[in-house]
Structure formats: C-alpha cells, structure tokens
Amino acid sequence: MKFTKLQGLGNDFIVVGGEERLPEHAAELAVRLCDRNFGIGADGLVFVLPSDIADYTMRIINADGSEAEQCGNAIRCVAKYVYDNALVDRNRTELTIETKGAGAQPVQLTLGDDGRVVQVRVDMGEPVLEGRLVPTTIDGNPVKDYPIEAEGRQFRFTAVSMGNPHCVIFVDDAAEFDLHTWGPKLETHPYFPRRANVEFVTVRSRSHAEMRVWERGAGPTLACGTGACATLVAAVLAGQTERTATVSLKGGDLLIEWNERNNRIYMTGPAEIVFTGEVPGNVLAKAGAR
Numbered sequence: 001m002k003f004t005k006l007q008g009l010g011n012d013f014i015v016v017g018g019e020e021r022l023p024e025h026a027a028e029l030a031v032r033l034c035d036r037n038f039g040i041g042a043d044g045l046v047f048v049l050p051s052d053i054a055d056y057t058m059r060i061i062n063a064d065g066s067e068a069e070q071c072g073n074a075i076r077c078v079a080k081y082v083y084d085n086a087l088v089d090r091n092r093t094e095l096t097i098e099t100k101g102a103g104a105q106p107v108q109l110t111l112g113d114d115g116r117v118v119q120v121r122v123d124m125g126e127p128v129l130e131g132r133l134v135p136t137t138i139d140g141n142p143v144k145d146y147p148i149e150a151e152g153r154q155f156r157f158t159a160v161s162m163g164n165p166h167c168v169i170f171v172d173d174a175a176e177f178d179l180h181t182w183g184p185k186l187e188t189h190p191y192f193p194r195r196a197n198v199e200f201v202t203v204r205s206r207s208h209a210e211m212r213v214w215e216r217g218a219g220p221t222l223a224c225g226t227g228a229c230a231t232l233v234a235a236v237l238a239g240q241t242e243r244t245a246t247v248s249l250k251g252g253d254l255l256i257e258w259n260e261r262n263n264r265i266y267m268t269g270p271a272e273i274v275f276t277g278e279v280p281g282n283v284l285a286k287a288g289a290r
C-alpha cells in the first residue's frame with residue numbers, strides 16, 4: 001500500500017489514495033501505522049476515496065482507531081495531495097472534498113512558484129451549537145460558558161460542533177496549561193456522548209487567540225483546524241474577538257473567519273508533503289488488512 005505523509009502545522013497524516021472504499025481493517029491499520037515507534041507515526045490515517053458529490057471523499061481515522069467526522073488540517077493536506085499528484089485537472093484551483101461530518105466542502109488552492117499547493121482556504125461550513133455531538137441536555141440550550149468539573153477542578157466551557165465535537169475552555173495562559181492532566185479527563189467527560197476535542201484558549205487581542213489542543217483519539221497534537229474554528233466561534237460568542245482572527249497553535253498560525261452574512265467559517269493555512277513510501281504486505285497482514 002503506497003502512502004504519502006503530509007502535515008498541516010505539524011498535525012500529521014498518512015494519506016492513502018487509490019482505494020475504492022474504506023478498507024474493512026482501517027481502524028487496526030491506523031493504530032499500527034500511526035504508532036510513532038512501531039509504525040510510520042502520525043496523528044491520523046486518511047483515505048482519499050471517490051465521491052458522488054465532490055471531487056473526492058476524505059475519511060480520517062484517528063491514531064487510536066476511532067473515526068472522526070471531520071478534520072480541518074487533513075482536508076488541506078488532501079487538497080494538496082490530489083492537486084500535486086494531478087488527480088484533478090491542474091487548471092482548477094477550486095475543488096470540493098467530501099467529509100463524513102460536513103458534506104462537500106469547497107477549497108481554494110494557492111500555488112507556489114513551482115506550481116504546487118502551498119496554502120489552502122477551506123469553507124468549513126456552519127458551526128453547530130447544539131445537536132448530537134454537543135450536549136443539549138443542559139437546560140435544553142446551546143452550551144456557552146457553562147460549568148464543567150473534572151476531578152474536583154472547575155472549568156467553564158463552550159460546546160461547538162464543526163462536524164466533530166469541541167469543548168472550548170478559556171484559561172489564563174494556554175501555552176503553559178497542563179494539557180496532559182486535564183485534556184484526557186475532559187475528552188471523556190460524560191457531557192460528551194462521543195468524546196470531544198478539548199481546546200484551551202487565551203485571547204491575546206481582538207484579532208489573536210492562542211490555543212493548545214487535546215484531540216479526541218490522538219491526544220496532544222501541534223494543531224487542530226476544526227479546533228481553531230471552534231475557538232474563534234467561542235471567542236466571538238464571548239465578545240472577546242472580532243469575527244476574523246489569527247489562531248496561534250503550537251505548530252503555527254491559522255487565519256479563521258466567521259462570515260456574518262452566511263454564518264460559514266473559512267480556515268486558511270498551509271499543507272506540506274513530508275515523504276512518500278510503501279507499507280509492505282507482511283505489515284498489512286499483521287493488521288488483518290490482507
């Protein structure tokens with residue numbers, strides 16, 4: 001099985017094309033290949049598949065084998081993968097990528113001097129403040145600045161779905177926050193029926209927020225695109241930023257815009273190829289995939 005390793009702000013993915021459908025043993029493969037000691041190492045395994053409603057479909061399996069509905073950094077990587085490998089007409093710099101949680105998402109490509117993709121602007125769709133992925137049982141209302149307790153410590157959170165679930169918490173200093181202690185406790189808090197990605201955020205100015213993330217199914221990652229979108233939504237709802245702001249993550253910056261007219265979120269950031277390779281048959285067999 002041929003693969004390409006890509007990364008978006010250090011959020012890294014093993015991208016596999018050429019399959020007709022999601023392999024039966026995708027979860028086992030993800031666990032094995034994403035392992036940073038015994039595998040290739042990545043935050044997720046991404047399959048680029050045919051689509052009836054878009055140029056391609058993306059399916060993402062987290063490093064723990066769970067499937068995510070959506071992934072902002074991976075969609076930029078997939079856009080680069082299909083364009084740079086000429087899997088779409090090279091005259092087109094506007095494509096659509098279907099995701100499980102957010103339908104067909106339009107992406108705009110910016111090309112470098114070498115004609116390859118350097119940056120991608122993604123229409124991430126509308127944020128959802130209540131629904132199946134975020135807790136609606138609390139007073140029957142969208143959950144904004146609501147108390148949540150983990151092992152005796154009190155936080156306040158805003159729940160946002162970007163197709164996948166997010167728990168956004170404002171803290172005094174996101175860069176110094178003890179992610180490893182509180183991230184896993186909040187990821188699995190009973191408020192979140194399908195677990196959650198947890199963002200710890202400090203607003204630095206009306207156009208800049210700093211964020212650290214504990215991702216569902218992957219733990220501490222260097223960046224989370226959907227988490228940056230959820231962060232901006234929570235910050236705007238709290239009256240702390242404008243509707244366009246830079247979100248700084250450990251791996252770099254994303255520009256996020258929440259359009260007032262159409263309620264959609266736009267995310268702009270880079271994507272890079274790291275290397276290509278091939279997983280040998282005996283390794284696939286160990287994961288039950290051959």
Ligand SMILES: N[C@@H](CCC[C@H](N)C(=O)O)C(=O)O
Pocket residue numbers: 011062067068069070071072073074164165197215216217218221223224225226227
């Ligand atoms: N890193 C991602 C989100 C990946 C999926 C996430 N771990 C989940 O389970 O929802 C991003 O860039 O959005």
